[in-house]
Amino acid sequence: MKTLRFSAPALALAALMAAAPLAQAQSLADGSAQRPLRVLLIPADGGTESGTKADYAPIFNAITRSTGLHFQLTVGQSYGAVVEGMCNQLAEVAFLGPVSYVQAHERQCAQLLAVGVQKGESSYYAAMFAKADSPINSLADLKGRRAAFGDVNSASSFTFQVASMLKDGMNPAKDLAAMQLTGSHASSLAALVQGQVDAAALSFDSFDKAVRQGAVDPKSVKVIFKSEAIPYPPLAMNTKLPEPLKATLKQAFATVHQAPGVTPDMVRGYGGAKLDRFDTEFSEEQFAGPASKLSLLTDEIKGEILDKAAQR
DSSP: OOOOOGSHHHHHHHHHHHGGGGGTTTOOSSSSSSOOOEEEETTOOOOOOHHHHHHHHHHHHHHHHHHHOOOOEEEEEHHEEEEEEEHTTTEEEEEEEEHHHHHHHHTOOOEEEEEBTTTBOOOOOEEEETTTTSSOSSGGTTSSEEEEOOOTTOIIIIIIHHHHHHHOOOOOHHHOOOOOOOHHHHHHHHHHHTOOOEEEEEHEEEEEEEETTSSSOOOGGHHHHHHEEEOOOOOEEEETTTHHHHHHHHHHHHGGGGGGTTTTGGGGGGOOOOOOEEEOOGGGGHHHHHHHHHHHHHHHHHHHHHHHHOOO
């Protein structure tokens, strides 16, 4: 895969600067109380300590109780910062989106740890929402309209929606009246609710979380696009971890739902949703879909999109 325009030296340096305060890349931690395993989380739902971090704290606390391993959870400032953090030895474990996982895996920084299973499935869906009373009913209706997307490295708040537009002959940078790159699913939905845009790209999991929190009335919006199934956002391990520690982590996540003292309410994943369990045998091949969508977004198109989003 070609180097992406938004991974140019200046932007890569910015991502590293964002990740650098999180930890020092002297050596990988061992999971002791003195050197807890550093966990970086993509800011899928706003990046706040009470948001994305709260989604995953219960499961890591449960792993600590079942194994004695200690963790330090931090929310990255962007999807790119989390990828850079993994690839520069700033983290041992990360929660990534499917596309950001593909990026880290292709750089040989990350390998699968576990994928959530919800109602027997390890998949989720990207969507595009508009106001319920809007005349917009499809992606094609977005021509000449304003739209909000999340992070350019996000599968379900950017990649799948934009790739579908491109496949249908649309170029968002040329066909949309305006674009916002808000950085998170929650911020894109907020832009729609507040009337700043005519449509917003986010996942159904993030939408459901917003409904639970009272951030949006589900009757006030409608779905104008739903993607095919996407592999559930994975937990990944740094490839440089010792093999025995990798094996311990995999075993812990595979059985945590059955561990003493662990209640079903503790087994949570993306968007804070309750999970049946974690699948540690999920196949790498199942991420071919996100990889293929990512390949549609050429350097030229992404450059045009970034330029469009910068316009005010």
